[in-house]
Amino acid sequence: MDFNILSWLIWVPVAGALVIVALPRDKKDVIKWVAASFTGLQLIFAIVLWMNFDKDFVGFQFMEKAAWIPSFNITYMLGVDGLSLPMVLLTALLSFLCVFVSWNIDKALKGYFSLFLLLDAGMMGVFVSLDFFLFYIFWEVMLLPMYFLIGIWGGPQREYAAIKFFLYTLFGSVLMLIAILALYFTCGRTFNMIELMATAPTALDTLSWWGFSGMKVVWILLFIGFAIKVPIFPFHTWLPLAHVEAPTAVSVILAGVLLKMGTYGLLRINFPMIPDGTVWFAGALAVLALINIIWGALCALAQTDLKKMVAYSSINHMGYVMLGMAAVVAAGAQHGSNSAAAQLGMNGAVLQMFNHGTITAMLFILVGVIYDRAHHRNIDGFGGLASKTPIYAGVVALAFFAGLGLPGLSGFISEAIIFLGAFPVYRTIVMISTLGILLNAAYFLWSYQRIFLGKLNEKYADLPEINGRELFTLVPLAVLVVLLGVYPSPIIDVMKTTMANIIELVQVSPLMIMP
């Protein structure tokens, strides 16, 4: 193919960052519009990619491959499949919208937008890399702009939050690097993910480190690296802090895209490359999912800071993703070869990744809207805003109801099919985790009541209504939330072939066949 669309997706924002660096610092509008147009271009590429994607093709499409460091067999290899495509779309969409969310940033605009575009490129790179080394480079590339975006443009505790985020993630990355090297040396010195998917499942069996099964150790090392990103309990406490301190757009990116990298990594690397480990750990993953769901929901219920509540809701919602992923074992013989359940769970997990991306983005943008006006986020410090700002209240209601999984909105379908998929395998866990949907409703409705209902707090008697720019960032997300809630096929259709393939790859594990 002549037109390397995936490279364009990665390098367009980099080019944008370079252009912004070259611009004079006082041309604020120019900088913003450059950022908007480069991310807009990226979004167009992402949509073109989605339209040209062959949804029945098993394997990777739009592949690009070039030698990079031949002496270590490192290549520049890109490709997308049904797992990465929804993430690519989500990244491009949220990056574009976040430029407008950041419109009122005043401090060091040039630095902000160039770092933001660099972050965008890093995220895109993670989702389309097929070389493990390249994947790792992009994974690390994201950290740096994120560190500065939180540390410079964040809230009062920004430096603490930034360093905590950075160190926590770096800790995970180091473990991941060890695992990558272990895979590299046991599987014939290659970083090529497609080759690793073919060779690693058997090659790792012979690996033994001081009496431990190398397969399990590598699985756990990778898992911790990804679990920190998701974040999976007990690696989750960096998240509320980072979300609360980060500027609105960065919170959106953090919750909307970065968290998904954790589950993306598990599905891209752990599941197909180490199926034995996946099957071995699936039960534990379901338990962790349950803890995430209940723990996140209870913590959210207790919050008085709206942004922190939304942050904890992410922990809760990512729990559903993990629960769906754990259902992959349903297709095994000891669970009655229930491949329908496995597909429900796995498709639900990826759909939930996408839906949570759009819903949580709305939530964070909406928190930013009220914070910009009231300069605080204390849930108990408002009251009765619905009578003053009905449009804002309406959009928040939509986002909250999406968050609590109301049918007709996108979150419902993904959560429902996750539950349905996981139920045959983890009956008790699923029954307990359905409590999560009650708690979800409780914290969303309770905070909605405290902020919007009741008598109008006199302090906000002249609170301005949501403006056009803010609505512009919310409407596309709202449309997606409603559309995918009514008709989820546009996303499900592109991913179901890939999901079926991943399920098959996991089923080769001998653990699946032995009772």
Place this chain on the structure above:
Amino acid sequence: MVNYGIAILLLPLMAFVVQIFIGKRLPRNGDWVSVSAVALTLCLSLAMFGVMLVKYDPEFSVDETWTWFDLGSLQVQIGILIDNVTVVMLLVVSLVSTLVHVYSTAYMEGDLRYSRYFAFLSLFTFSMNGIVLANNLLGIYIFWELVGLSSYLLIGHWFEKDSASDAAKKAFLVNRVGDIGMFIGIMLFFTATGSFLFRDVFAGVESGLLSTEILTVAGLCLFAGAIGKSAQFPLHVWLPDAMEGPTPVSALIHAATMVAAGVYLSFRLFPIFTPTALTVIAYIGGFTAIFAAIIAVTQNDIKKVLAYSTVSQLGYMILAVGVGAYTYGLFHLVTHAAFKAGLFLCSGSVIHAMHYAYHELHDHESDPQDMRNMGGMRDKMKTTFLTMLICTVALSGVPFTSGFLSKDAILAGTLSFTLHHPEHFLLVLFGFGAALLTAFYMFRLIFMTFYGEPVRREVYDNIHESPSAMTAPLVTLATLSFFLFFTLPYFNPFSDHGWFTVLIDSRDSVVPGHLNLTAHEIAEGMHHAHTPAMLLSILIAFSGIGLAVFMYLQKRISADHIAAKLSLPYKLSLNKFFVDETYQRYLINPSLILARMIAFFDWEIYDKYIVNGFGKVTEWFSRVVGIRWDYDILDQQIVDGVGRTTGFFSARLRLIQTGKVQNYLVWVLAGVIMIYVFQAI
């Protein structure tokens, strides 16, 4: 027919979309959009009803299924089912909805959020029709939650009042408790049968895909949804609070249609309930019927009386399902929809008038819903009084009304069930006891509101009859409370035999093992129990009415006196048996405390001490390594130590370096001797 169904489903949805986005900018705030959309659905429903009557086929059923989304090895299917039950339900929903829409144009006139109100009313109509039309469990669940949403939005219509926003939240959350049970039930059936469609689920049950125990649990889980939505004990607590919503909303959602959805669901699913499940259902329904009736007796808020009455009547319907007379549960649903919606709309008319009178007197303190502030209003509001009286008579189960037919049939069913299973004698007591109380508290309401002397003359003078947009629906609904509409083509007011009982066909249980009575056997039993039940129920209805006459009309017996005599039962009833307080104290508060404890632990202990502890340990370690070991020990002691040692020895050795040859020779000699000595050893 399916196309009609789709049109009925989508018209109110379109009205909702129009209203929510541009309603405010339309003339009259766009109420005509909603009214005409719903009126169109009424026309379509009437057309379908006509077709049904012409066909007169109990077996009539069409359905159509579509693939919603496809996961490869699994297609998730949804669809529409239209049979006689659907047609009747659609007519009930669209009729009451249309009347309530019309009524609201007057009742809500000048409201701040007038177009929003109509938007949500239309959203509700859409969702309710969705429940009725769905041919699968998932579809029912989806619309089930959507009616919950519209209920939430409408209860909270006057959200400036804290009580309204509390009630809205409570309604949604309590319903979600039931919905979780329902979802678990759906998961159990889906896991066993691989489908959501009723026909597949029924076929799966019939072929024994679920063991009897699982089937009982799964059935009761699904029924949990009905407990929530139809406000059955112990999830009844949200419905009385829901009266915070505008009264037309109470009539439509919280009396006639949405709360009856649980009964509808139980009706649809009757064939898959096991005998154990049905017994549980019967007890829940029977207990709720008597429990709520006891509470209704002491309430003074006119809407609260009606609310508890609704809970009680829904209990009847659930009881009917449980004892196998489930066709009559649906029958009571239909008759009740008309007269209870009528009662609510009448009470709305009264409240409207009281509100207006207080408003004229600039009295913002008095409660326009408290019956103790009313009295003697029958002369001022003739239409309202008459229609409300008719609906009350129907609800009390007096002959010649529709309520007599349906309630009598349920009591006959209960009696027949108890004759077969004497150990369940309590159900009969529940049923007849509730009937007695119903007649009593309804006439208490009538006498307190419309009879006696007005409490305040100046208020009384300002009372006016409501406008015709409000009274016309009242007349319609009161008219529909006569027996004739339900017994045609027959004219016997004492027999429920008519188009309804012919067209709404009883279905046999599909639970394997023939553990249940067949529909035929149930009908047979009811036929035998019919006459005694009828006589007894007439007697009981008139006793209740008579008691109310003695106590509240003629005042021969002082209500206060009895209350003082029976102080404990009185207090329990007045305070609704302290169920809310119990939940608050033993469920809600502990949950909130648990949440706060977990959040505190998460943030203040786990994060601060354990996660940051790793950082602290690393920092300490780095200080130890970097300063203490690396600088103090390695650099200062060892590296510099080498230098110092060298310096020390060099200083000593320097002493040997005398520069005198004889000294050196002495050292050489000493060395040679040493070597010899060592070699010798």
